[in-house]
Amino acid sequence: MPAISKREQIVSEALKLFYQFGFTATGVDKIITEAKVSKKTLYNHFKSKDELVLATLRKRDELFRNNLMRETERLGDSPRAQLLALFDVVGDWFNEKTFSGCMFINAAAEFSDADNPSHIISAEHKRLVCEYIRGIASEAGASNPDELAKQINLLIEGAIVDAHVCGNKSAAERAKRMAKVFIDLALD
Amino acid sequence: MPAISKREQIVSEALKLFYQFGFTATGVDKIITEAKVSKKTLYNHFKSKDELVLATLRKRDELFRNNLMRETERLGDSPRAQLLALFDVVGDWFNEKTFSGCMFINAAAEFSDADNPSHIISAEHKRLVCEYIRGIASEAGASNPDELAKQINLLIEGAIVDAHVCGNKSAAERAKRMAKVFIDLALD
DNA sequence: CCCAAGATAAACAGATCGGTATACATTAAG
DNA sequence: CTTAATGTATACCGATCTGTTTATCTTGGG
Incomplete structure (x- = not known):
């Protein structure tokens, strides 16, 4: 072996x-x-190329979320700081020279049918990321952790699109400033 | 003819x-x-399939923005109402049975290289949509119309991704609630 | 040493790819 | 009526696609 x-x-x-x-x-x-x-x-x-695509997406999900969690917890020393640190992590990602958008958004674009296994895995990835954010929001004492997580998630998605389609590398900074508003509203 | x-x-x-x-x-x-x-x-x-792709994207940009502008102005009777109506228009779009995400996000996914003509057209489309929003923000008397437009645009992008990848048809409603916060902040 | 597992290169299959060529039909203007 | 443009259908081109097959090589465990 x-x-x-x-x-x-x-x-x-x-x-x-x-x-x-x-x-x-x-x-x-x-x-x-x-x-x-x-x-x-x-x-x-x-068994087929399709199976390889699925295995590749599963691997990407593992690598991406592990990195996201590690870096978020490294950069943020409190739950509130971590919610903001999420945007620093994706901001660094945007500036990698191999950045080509979100692989799961890309997969959903090519496999548009919601029943397609690759599309399903992509949706699942997004759900898991959102769940991770909800956990932090909960620790931070948000009044409605689920809602705050979905708001932050939506801002991240928007930033990814802006960064990839328009090449706007500072998209994460705007999204971070916007997130701060909702975090402040949700925490007391 | x-x-x-x-x-x-x-x-x-x-x-x-x-x-x-x-x-x-x-x-x-x-x-x-x-x-x-x-x-x-x-x-x-x-001349080639690539040329057809470009012509198709140009046509899509024309149809999409014409519809966006027409519907936004039909649903909103003031600049402020129009900024919010944008989210109702995209919300209706998400609920069309042919909805397959944003064709320009999809194009950027397949033609990832920023120098690719199809990618460039996609970025241009996003820029034109944002410019349209900026015009309304300006009419509404926003303190910083450009910033408000970019914020609203980012929320729309995020909603599109959530709607397509996760099948969340109510993404536009959340984005609209979020937009309201920034609109209120920008219009004293 | 021996053998089975798993690797290799390479040929092959049948379909489809983008794009060209040929030969014929339709049509509208001079 | 004639002609030139534009359409049609179809065959063809070489390349590439996913996937299979064959025959050979390498390698580690008993």
């Missing part, structure tokens, strides 16, 4: 390629070339 | 197909079949 399994190699490269070039536009031949595995190996691990 | 030109037929069908199934996933063969034209005719009017 190698340190990095073939399966992980494949998912790792698929992550980069799907994110940068899109799901439909990225062929399996490109993925196996970059991952340096044979086509047989890919189809040993995944 | 027919009442509806061949070119318009092609763009009209391309609009539906690109919007529902995505740009890369929709082949020109599918478009010509639906538009009931020959492939030669398509390539007489458009």
